[in-house]
Every structure is written in structure tokens, then in C-alpha cells.
Amino acid sequence: MEKQRRIIALDAFRGITIAGMIMVNQPGNRKYMYGQMRHSAWDGCTVTDLIFPFFLIIVGVAMWFAFQKLELLPTGDFMKKIVRRSVIIFAIGVFLNIAGQFFGTFHVDFSELRITGVLQRIAFCYFFASLLCYFLNYKQVFIASIGILISYWFVLWFFGGDAPYAAETTIVGEIDRALLTKNHLRQGYAVDASGLFGSVPAIVHVLWGYLIGRMVAKSKGQTALILNMFLLGIPAILLAQIWDYSFPINKALWTSSYVLYTTGWALVTLAFFIWIIDVKEKKNWITPLLVFGVNPLFAYVFAQLWSSVMSSKMLFSSIFGVNTSAKSWVSNDLFSPLIGDLHASLLYSIVVMVFYWSILQILYKKKIYIKI
Secondary structure (H helix, E strand, O other): OHHHHHHHHHHHHHHHHHHHHHHHHOOOOOOOOOHHHOOOOOEOOOOHHHHHHHHHHHHHHHHHHHHHHHOOOOHHHHHHHHHHHHHHHHHHHHHHHHHHHHHHHOOOOHHHOOOOOHHHHHHHHHHHHHHHHHHOOHHHHHHHHHHHHHHHHHHHHHHOOOOOOOOOOOHHHHHHHHHHOHHHOOOOOOOOOOOOOOHHHHHHHHHHHHHHHHHHHHOOOHHHHHHHHHHHHHHHHHHHHHHOOOOOOEOOOOOHHHHHHHHHHHHHHHHHHHHHHHHOOOOHHHHHHHHHHOOHHHHHHHHHHHHHHHOOHHHHHHHHOOOOOHHHHHHHHHHHHHHOHHHHHHHHHHHHHHHHHHHHHHHHHOOOOOOO
């Protein structure tokens, strides 16, 4: 029973992460956004910057429970499952990029198609974290994670020149451009925030999520679990802030201090969820979150596809003969005159999130869970 309760708490945590991801990814107008709903301009960390790391940690937590069965498989069968799942997630991410380009121009130019993206990074991290967790014991996994963070710090510092953590001079952007060429990275940015080399330290989020899953499963009681999470999470936040002086907390570079900082906040947040849901047994409020939490991949993919449709000027103009997008019309022409630009942008985010929730609610009631 306790295991089931803890999984419900994890689903709620996953649900609020997905809901937050949808809201911050789809404002009505990116010129008008509250500060905490924006990514940091460079160094620093906003609430929005916590969302992607939280999701990677959730992937790792889920891995722990899944691996209790997968680890019993022969190595060949295990590898087939991991490769298959990683390839599918990566391919879906590329498909979303194709859809975004198509709805923007009604044409797809593969010579300038972005290869990187959120799902691509998840696939990359999941694949390599799975290998490490399969072939190493949990102590070795932790040692490997520290090795990754320290090595990444060294590479950026040693090869970054006089300004190793500046956008224009960091080795991160140079490596990505060398491997993928600038045409296949996010355009208009010196560093692709979901690029290839920056995905290496992001693997640690999945590894630590895996170890958190183990901590949840092995815990002797909820009170002890919550205490352990706080005792790990709060020092991690403080240590990351000290590390920030020499290796800035930076999402675009996915710095090692950023990994430590965001994992600390994930532990504190998850501890709070378990305390509310399991200890205090206040569970009525989590049902809307479970709707997002049990179908996270479908929620993200559907949201991204719908966003591409709503943001397409060509699609809207071909139907209504107006040179604007449906998203712009709703936010700027419908909402803004009533409540102002800043509030209109936020209201649009809330409306689309509720719309997605209503779709997911149907799946939830029918107990349809879309997995790969």
C-alpha cells in the first residue's frame, strides 16, 4: 500500500511538472511574460528553469521501478528494449520539429531542420543512464555521476579560453556546431539549450532520479524518507550556490552546478508532495495533476503539435484571410484589450493548459495510458 501511495505522489509531481512545462512553453506573447515564467537570460535559475530537470529526474525515478523487471532480462533483450524506446522518443522529437517547420512555412527543408530538442535530450539521457544503471551498482552509479559533473566542468573551463562560460566563447556551442552544423541547431542562439554536448551532464539528472527511486523504494517509513530528502536537498541547493561562484548555474550550458541546484529543489519539492499526500493524506487536490502525470508523453506531444497549429500564420490566413496566427488573435486581439498584454499572455497559457487537461481527462477516465 505504501508503495502505491508513493507512486501516486510521484504521479502528482510529474503532473505538475508537465502542466508547468505546457504553460511556460506556450505563452500568448513571448514579449509579455512574468519573470519566473521565462528562462534565465543566461546565468541564474528561474522557476521555469526547474521544469526540464524535474522531468528528467522523474524519468530516472520511473526507471528504478521499471528496472526491477528489466534487470531480469538477458542483456540482449534489455538492450533491444532500451534502444527501441530511445529511438522512438528521439524520432518523435524530430517529428515535432518537422511539424513546427511545416506549419510555419507549409514546407519542410531538411537541410535546415533542427535535430535537437526536449524529447531528443530525454532520449539521449535515458539511453546512457539506462546503460550505466544496468551495468553498475547504485554506489558506482553515484560515483559515475560525480565523475560526469567534474569532467564536464573541466572541459568547459580548460577549453573555453578567457571566458569559458560566455555564450560566444563556450566550447559547448563549438562542439555542437562541429557535430551537427549550425543548420541543425536552434537558430538565433549561440548555444542550443537542448544541444548534444550539453546533454552529457543532463544524464546525471536521470541517474540521480534513479537513485531517488531506490531511496523511495527502500525507505522504512515516510517520515524517514521525507527527512532524508530534505537532508540531501537543502545542502545540495546551498552547495550549488557556492559552486555558482566558480561555475555559474546556467541552464543553456546545463552546468554541473545547475544539475546540483535543480536536483536539490526536486528533492525538497518531492518531499513536500509526499508529506502532503502520504503523511497528511490530503489527496483531493491531486486528481487534476494525475491527469497530466499518467500520460506525460502524450500530453507533451499533443501540446507541441497544437501549439504549432495555433502559431501558424499561414494556416490561419488561408482559412480566414487574416495575416496572423490563431494564437496571436486570441492573445493580442481578444484578451489584451480586456486585461492588458501581460495578463493576456498568462491567460492564454492557462486556457490552453485547461484545454489540454480536458483532453487528457477523457483518457484518464477511460484508463487509457499511452506508453512506449
